[in-house]
Amino acid sequence: MSTVRTIKGIELIDEALYVPAQRSDIQLHVRHRRPAAMTTFSPQRTIVLVHGATYSSGSLYDVPFNGISFLDYLAAAGYDVYALDVRGYGRSTRPPEMDQPAGQHPPLAGTDDGVADLGSVVDFVLKHRHLEQLNIFGMSWGGTVAAAWTSRNNARVHKLALVAPQWLNDQPTRIDSGGDPGAWRLIAVRETLNGWLSAAPEHARDRLIPAGWFDQWADATLAEDPWSQSHTPGKIRAVSGPIQDIRDYWRVGRKYYQPADIRVPVLLVHGEWDIDVPLAIARVLFSELENAPWRQWLEIGESTHMLLLERHRMLAWNAIRDFYDRDYHPE
Known part of the structure; x- marks a missing residue:
């Protein structure tokens, strides 16, 4: 089902798609946005986005601060945009283990998934x-997913x-608080502001997030897990597979993929105050x-790990x- 919305005077097609995963019992939710007038499609104007380890694509890329989200912005700029939720996130299939006590199962939905x-x-x-x-985009853990997939699929x-x-x-x-991560974890969304x-x-904290934006983001994030409304109000579920991968790879010096295997143009964006992925x-x-x-x-400058949702x-x-716009060819 699709709808038409107008952003910055441009009509955009907005639709929710469901794509089968490799496992037949899993459906992947994909937010699709494009200009309504777009009739031809090209690698240069097509983007697939993947989210981080805790929050879905809807939470990170589709909260319309001041009336426009990141997905809206890319679509209004002339792109055919697809933002997926990995299994266990957002509106994609939640593994049945997520309806059971977290301690009964090993971490779910790691980087391989x-x-x-x-x-x-x-x-x-x-x-x-x-x-x-096509073009690929990833943030945080999604950057690992995007880069690893690219390293194996450059063509x-x-x-x-x-x-x-x-x-x-x-x-x-910060994402790994220690102990047994279980199959999944609960995130108290409205309590994340201080962190x-x-x-x-x-001296800069009062201007990092404009007034009203955090509450708008929290409302949208909680809506990404309707189960939480009746079971754990104010909290969402997030799978623990990415945390296990931190322990198995990043903390012990094991590379999940080889950056040197990436043979396409790359942009790396980083925030000055990012303590989750330090500058070094x-x-x-x-x-x-x-x-x-x-x-x-x-x-x-003056941005954290969540820079896509902040003042700058x-x-x-x-x-x-x-x-993505640039047609650059090194001499």
Whole structure:
């Protein structure tokens, strides 16, 4: 089912798609947005996005602050945009173990599953649009998923953009509180504000997120897990597979993929106050993207790991659009 909305004077098709995963019992929810007037489709103007380890694509990419979301922005800029929810997130199939006590099962939906689900959606879009390539975007854990999939499928990727992607880090991370992670975890959404703001210097915290934005984001995020409304009000479920992968790979110096295997143009966007992916970590990853035909780094000042949802979000949005727009060929 699709609807038509007008953003910045441009009519956009907005629809929810469901794409079969490799497992027949899993359906992947995909938010699709494009200009209503778009009649021709190309690798250069097609983007598939994947989210991070805790929040769905709806939470990270489709909250319309001041009337426009990141997905709206990309579509209004002339892109055919698809944002998937990995199994266990958002409106995609929740594994049945998520309806049972978390301690009864091992961590669910790790990076292997994320890569497989991204591949399923890319396969769908390429077939649907009769294309051989498209653009990929990922944030945080989604950056791992996007980069790993690209490293194994370069011929199918036009460009790759990453925001604060994971990389090797032997320091404790906020997402991993220790102990048995269980199959899934509960996130008290409205209680995350202090942790979000704490990444910024104290003098800047009152201006990091404009007034009303956090509550709008929290409402949208809670709506991504309707189960929580009746079972755990104020909290959403998130799978623990990505946390187990932090322990099995990133904390112990094991690379889930080889950046040198990526052979497409890459943009890396990072926030000055990102304590989840510190600057030194992102710099190492950037240096290892040595076989990309060209690569670009963008540092956004006064921004945290959640920079796409903050005061300076337009600096990142514009840079991501410009990266995909640019027809650059090194001399």
